[in-house]
Amino acid sequence: MALSQQRQSAKYFFLHRAPSFWSLFLVFAMVLLPGGAFASIPNNLYRLDVLPHYDFTRVTVSLAESPQYKMVGIPGNRLRIVLHDTNGTLYKKFRSYSDKNIGGLVLKKRGDSLLITFQIARNAGWRDLSRSDISAVTVDIGASFKQNNSQSAPRGREKIWHGVEKLVRDFDPPLKSEIPFTQTDRQILKNFLPEEEMKEFLSGEAALYKGSLTDAEAIFTRFTSQQGPIRPLALYRLAESWYKLQKYHQALAAFREAEKLWPNYLGINPGAAFCYCDSLARSGELGAARSLLATLVSHLADKSYAPALLVRVGDILARQGHDREARAIYLNIAENFTENKASQMALMRMADSTFLQTTPWNYRPLSEVYLNASRQGGDLDMREEAHFKHVLLEAMYGEAGEALQLVMGFQRKFPRGVYVAVVRTMREVLVAEVFKNTPWKNDSVALIRFMDEQYEYLSGCIETPGFLATVTRAYTEAGRPIELVKLLTALVERMWAAPIAPELYVSIVDNSELIGDTSTAERAIKGFLGRFPGNSRARLMTERLGAIYFGKEKYQQVKETLLWLLNKGEHAQHAVSYYQLGRSLWSLQLYGQAAKAMGLFIASPDGRDPRLVPDAFFVSGAARENSGDKKGALKQFEAALRLPDNPRSEEFMYRAGQVNLQVGNTGRAKTLFGQLAKNGKDADWQRLAQQALTAINQ
Secondary structure, three states, rough: HHHHHHHHHHHHHHHHHHHHHHHHHHHHHHOOOOOOOOOOOOEEEEEEEEEOOOOOOOEEOOOOOOOEEEEEEEEOEEEEEEEEOOOOOOHHHHHOOOOOOEEEEEEEEEEEEEEEEEEOOOOOOOOOOOOOOOOOOEEEEEEHHHHOOOOOOOOOHHHHHHHHHHHEEEEOOOOOOOOOOOOHHHHHOOOOOHHHHHHHHHHHHHHHHHHHHHHHHHHHHHOOOOOOHHHHHHHHHHHHHHHHHOHHHHHHHHHHHHHOOOOHHHHHOHHHHHHHHHHHHHHHOOHHHHHHHHHHHHOOOOOOOOOHHHHHHHHHHHHHHOHHHHHHHHHHHHHHHHOHHHHHHHHHHHHHHOHHHHHOHHHHHHHHHHHHHHOOOOOOOHHHHHHHHHHHHHHHHHHHHHHHHHHHHHHHHOOOOOOHHHHHHHHHHHHHHHHHHOOOOHHHHHHHHHHHHHHHHHHHHHHOOOHHOOOHHHHHOOOOHHHHHHHHHHHHOOOOHHHHHHHHHHHHHHHHHHHHHHHHHHHHHHHHHOOOOOOHHHHHHHHHHHHHHHHHHHHHHHHHHHHHHOOOOOOOOHHHHHHHHHHHHHOOOOHHHHHHHHHHHOOOOHHHHHHHHHHHHHHHHHHHHOOHHHHHHHHHHHHHHHOOOOHHHHHHHHHHHHHHOOOOOOHHHHHHHHHHHOOOOHHHHHHHHHHHHHHHHO
8 A cells, every 4th residue: 555655656746746857957957058968869860762753853861750850051052951969871872863953962960960961953942841740851852842942932922921021030029927926015015115105106016917017117117216225126116017018128227226236036026037037138148047047947946837937948048049958948848748838838939940941831730830829728928929820821821712711810819919910911912812813703792792801901902903893893793883882982092002093083983973972973083183183084083073063053163163174275075064164154144155165065076965966056146145246146046047856946046036136137037937937836936936027017
């Protein structure tokens, strides 16, 4: 029974305590003696195969265990496979190997690593087909892989990488250490501060705890200006506030000043000690940060948050160039603390180290690592970062439609996160690719649904030839002009739509008039003229604005909009504009200008609406008559009598008879009145003509 209990105790120790001690051993072995204190068990190369295919050559390196390796391109069109902690035969026979893709494979030992270096053709690229569950490195070399080397995105998606490259390389937000927040005891503060000041100081600590960092900064800044015993504590709290505000240099200065005044506080408050360590690291003082952090970890080795601190040790080692040691720490944390969030942190750090070497052929395992990390733990910031990197890899290399859905899902899940701007760019690029590569011609409903979902992200689509025509056709075929007008109105104000804004305005006007929405058409024309007064279509749009005013009987606005047509050298693009201007001027009793406008309409060689011609002659003649130009008026009325199929011929006959009578042509007047009285079909004009004849004969 006692033996059984001893075994259970031993089992408990190795399952629950051994990982902490093993991690602590790693810290002191690698942190204090990096580069030689710890070495992983060597791997062994036992076979190298080179197999030429029709358009590529495959190199397979078989090993005893799954390898830790990297592939790098080096000057002179060479590729190098670096196998860490690996021994094996240096196969000299491959030095003379050559085909159209590769040549001269040279194997060398360098420290604990085995290097395989070979020439690749100038037009060749490479793809890595290796898998983590197979103890081999497999790489294909050929011309078809040229554009897909590391750090390159497929054609059309380069903008995604350009938008996130700096973020992926440099973004390093404050690390949540998970060390519990240590609030200052009220009884201690009572020794330093009056009641009201004590409450204020505690409110600052509450703000620091809750993340109201600007409030905390303001409160603790006031206390640091005091020279009493509270100043060292206030400096520590201010430094913590600045650290979380990412003001690392200011935080470090405050920590150092506080440490001079109260060095023992760092042992009382491990959370502040961690912020001090990390401020050192982020300010470039990596050696001091590593030493201080190692001490902190040794004191907290039995705490649940110690593994997260170990991950930060690995980060510092990686920055110092000790990649092997950092990776060993990450592996240890990932394998031995699977129930701790630090395990996912470590897996992400290892994934990050290879992120910049991803290609369309090797990105999926890495993407899965980030996806799994995003599903674990309760740290929202870590889940957001992991999910973002998963979505980013899919957006760069995955199928565009599927990647777009992932991006949209990320936006719904993290609508106000730190990646909002770059995710927007990713979505715009993918929306453009989906639009360009989808045959919308036979699926108008799908295109309309796509526009409804993505109208805020169409900046890349507008550059596609025929974008507006394709969209307009879809809405027209579906019989949805109202929705089309709403869409175009939403797009035209976007800055990125400026290249096609003139066309958008024209389409808005066309479709608004089609559905009788003249108010929207009017606003669109005014918007067009305000933004593009020098556009080649500006005068035509001005004429269309005049037509809208004319339809609303706003004759003064018609005059103000179209009067320029009467200037010398001007010419209306639509003859009807002369008519609308002339009619408006007639209504405003501006007879001379009305006559001129109608004369220009009548003289237009083409484009006239024949239904308007009789009225144009009437206004032209009547305006001249009212202006005292009897002969000019008579000329217009007589000309109107010669119009074929003129429905107002009897009216013109009567008016011509009147003007002839006024200018003394009594014979011509009697003839016209007589014809009208005898042959007229309109009783009113017959009666008026008979009365005129009676008056002449008296």
